Amino acid sequence: MTTQMAPEEGSPARPDGRAAARAADRAAARSGRRRTRRVVLALVLLAAVGGGTAVALHREDAAPTASRHLATAWQHPAPDADDALVGSWVTGKLLIRASTDGGLRAYRLADGAPAWSAALPPKIAHGGTRPCAMSPTLTAGGLGTIAFGKDGSTCTTLAGIDAGTGKVLWTVPLTDAKHPTAAAADTYVQGGVATIVSENFLGGLDIRTGRRVWGFSPRGYYCNAYVWGGTGVVLVDDYCADRKAPFTLAAYDGATGKRLWSRQQDAHTDVAHVFSASPLIAGEHTAGEDSVRVIEPTGSSRKLAVGDTELDPGNGTDADHSARVIGKVLVTPAQTAAGPEIDGFDVATGAKLWHLPAIALATPLKADDPVYALTGTPAAPQVVRVAPRTGRATPVAALPAENSSRHFTAGALYVTPDGGVLEVAAQATSGGVTYAR
Template structure:
């Protein structure tokens, strides 16, 4: 998703003019793209190691699922992509990781061998296919070694059976996929994606930040007619049409500043915001406000925790309820009026909690003074707050981060980078995947999950999507993992130069943003969730620089909206739209 400094009529350029001075200064040639070929992989990076009792099952009769490390085959040597030249987009052919084996046809009944009769080649004449078939049938029946009528019937039946087997095999080939994805091609690419984009607007700050104030993005929403940004200055909405400020949420207490937003808003337009009572970024997030995003007013406010120490709180809106996770408890309130619904404080004494909620599930990392093992993953039913399942984390992690609630995924770190692991569980808590974060070829970008203001790993159904970055700074790859097996679905090497960052998932594709360079405009690239097929997007205006990789990218209403992680560098928000 790049940019021009002209701005809209009567509006001074802001935000983008304060970027670092390394941006290209020479005039660039017209931008255009050519699809980059995908590196095909027949097998993936090393997978799960032999189990080391990573899970402890509290229920009788449970057996640890075993994982065998698969073989790894080195990829083909990478060939640098051609420079960007104006051209039409031509999609290269791609193959998903691992072709399904051809089905073995069932045996057909043995029939009497038909002798081959030598016939002189006739001269070519124009006849209909029906006439030719009729002539051929007559020659077979009337030939010197013609079979009996009974033999013909047997052979005809066998032929029908064989045809049925072939048809069945054809269906199996087209519907069975080794990567577990959906049969068929990738999701339809939006028509405007490959079109060059122009800057639509750059928002003016709704409130001037205090001297030395933290300018970090703490949350964002894309609404039907506005985009919302939360940082230390407050929760502010900007019109999607022109970027002008529309409303600002009043803080629930004097001096309170936002420290988080719910990842989504409800269909009724209700969101939720977390506040700390002071501007100190090390102070705890102790207040939760339900926000009517149509008016920008708080519907109600509730205390979350009285803890004084810093902790990572998260809040979510789930249809008819608001669920927040604090340092020592998870709490649910009725979305309509803030009525208390349930509270969960852990399964032991003096518990510390972290995590988040989505769909019908709350997933927590729980550590209690008397819990064995000390670190546990706990899933609650969002409806009543009761424990659905729990699993012990026996790898003695240094840190545990909940990346997603549906699917249930956590990241653990250890003493060494090679100890870092991703664990995923099925709907009933069965261990479904264990994925090393560090693998041959690089490291997975999974440090920021679904509840972070700027996530780097995304989930669609049972697929994890992110990037694999090489230690030597070479070309990274877009990757997808099957969370039911822990095996990679596909891996596609990124053709772009410079920095690339995963910024979202939309219409069945992972979006990666690329920086502007002298020979390359800033732009987005789509990687189909099903097979990793890459499609480069249209270029963004000269001067966009690293804006697209600097924060959150949201798409909707015909706009591509960028909310930089730090407003001092790029402004509070900017939008682009396709030309023409």
């Protein structure tokens, strides 16, 4: 059993963890499998600068075909055969792609020409320069966070990045003399605060300066915990031997660190995915069942009618975060025995409203963007617009037929304001980046 050490004032928390399965967990996540991050605390604060289902389209139904045809404007292959996507951002003029072997690079949407590449300062680079985590979103001013390490499975440095220029604004170490073992990490941006969720570091930083905004403290002296994150929220499942209620699951505001709710448990809960922070929707695994739940501000929850479908917040990879709540409908990628699809759930009742056979769900560039999906076959792929409440699919544009060297199956899909379509593949075997318009 571990002992809680005295915290130092004014710093985020660094969970002191055992890391035997970290690399395997991150590799599994990069392949689209569920990842669980365990944090073995002592936490040490260190200094740091219901209704029926309406089915929209059955697989055997013939889908309408788009009359507008797009052509490939430009392509960039993956840098090598082992390259894996870590994340991507799209601004008004740029695609920014982070990958394990390709680094952090920006391309102009107009012609695909390289715009910039970012690198850590030389005095920081000794800890590793390969991207290992990327915030799913940017601030309104175009700032985001990237974690770097010696590989895509463990992270040693968090950096603030200006997406317009590639300038590294600040760096924060994720290892030190007391915590030398690099760990897997996730990072998120909400408002002006960046959160970092890992075995070594759990807290919030000012996105402009990297200075501490909040740091997590355990509720007991002898605690083990598991932590997960999403944009706007951090979930902590813990066991504290010196507390009357030894097991709890709690949610914290990602911007402030304020505890939103806490509920007592009889045993650990494993959070498979965080689909949304508002409302909070998470996939949970307990000793009794697997479920996807809408969690109220009190911590009470209700299940979505998932059935045998496996929901995923992104298109088969940790690098994509396309699931979203529109109105009171969760629209999310899913997998069934018949193949990939997109599902719609009423978050108020838990009912499954519709399903649509599809290859991928597009990540919105703005909160009010329409819902787009990639459907069809490699010989006849097309983008459709999906009505969130009914799942009705309206063809938007036909894409060029895929060839044997480019078959998009997982990764990030974007529809740009001018109607162009960006495919950012998760694995090198599926290509790199393709832009059609």
